[in-house]
């Protein structure tokens with residue numbers, strides 16, 4: 001059954017109308033990707049979120065009143081909340097059987113739904129432990145309360161401490177298991193290096209068309225969908241370079257999105273290690289998206305988090321077939337350090353030129369990293 005959701009975005013006063021609409025649209029796409037449907041969408045302009053419930057209590061009660069008709073079962077706040085705020089909201093919304101998630105909870109639920117490999121599942125569990133803590137088990141601060149009751153003080157551990165210890169152990173165990181995957185991947189990479197195979201990694205905002213481009217360039221058959229986070233695993237395909245008659249490996253992986261906490265990104269380290277080790281990056285941009293520039297910045301920020309901001313990059317402005325009025329000259333000028341290319345992975349326009357520049361870049365020792 002499709003779950004009905006109430007979406008709330010709390011933004012500072014100075015956010016533009018365009019950006020605020022785009023934030024809501026993105027949240028709605030995330031909800032759709034999860035398999036839900038937005039029945040109410042609200043933007044609350046607030047300089048300081050409410051300390052207890054994040055959204056203001058007046059707005060919250062208004063939403064709950066309205067929901068007597070809508071009967072949504074999810075309340076999703078498009079921000080990063082404190083565990084206590086999610087808990088407090090949950091307590092208030094319990095009366096209407098509404099579950100409360102913040103933006104990261106939703107992203108984690110999507111990841112969880114899409115993950116196929118054991119490795120991806122482990123990484124998601126690790127990220128969830130870090131973000132949700134005891135909330136993972138549907139348990140929250142009530143544990144602290146119980147433990148704080150009369151008679152329990154001073155008698156060994158509280159339930160919350162037991163839970164935290166359990167989570168720490170689980171985290172440790174996951175980390176150990178992930179180390180195994182790190183080793184396997186590191187091994188693959190060193191094999192490739194021995195064979196003198198270079199790797200180019202596709203990076204970009206989610207839904208930019210990375211997997212479509214990988215498929216167009218390598219016929220790899222990666223899953224493509226008009227969904228956010230269609231890809232969670234890393235896929236490597238071979239691209240034939242006609243001039244040098246060599247092969248280069250192209251790797252596609254998870255897309256980025258705004259407001260991802262660094263801890264969460266780090267949980268995906270083993271998936272993202274392809275990016276870290278690549279000879280250079282193709283930053284794929286959806287040029288039909290009016291807000292592509294701010295998304296470029298989000299991606300660059302995450303690359304910096306990963307410690308790869310200095311890796312050589314080519315900016316690939318994809319979906320050129322949809323972006324008819326694109327100011328190509330302006331973009332070429334503005335991003336000249338990143339050799340902007342205009343392509344359509346869908347119609348294959350511009351791909352020959354892209355392959356050409358990949359080939360030239362690989363042959364240029366001053367361009368590639370060690």
Ligand SMILES: Nc1nc2c(ncn2[C@@H]2O[C@H](COP(=O)(O)OP(=O)(O)OP(=O)(O)O)[C@@H](O)[C@H]2O)c(=O)[nH]1
Nearest residue numbers: 206207208209210211212225229230231255345346
């Ligand atoms: N018109 C048009 N659509 C495209 C193009 N490239 C990709 N798409 C569409 O854009 C959507 C997203 O494409 P994907 O290749 O799944 O995007 P991605 O960057 O891999 O996304 P995630 O894996 O979700 O991060 C799909 O519906 C594609 O068919 C293009 O050049 N033109």
Ligand SMILES: [Mg+2]
Nearest residue numbers: 210211230231
């Ligand atoms: Mg993809």
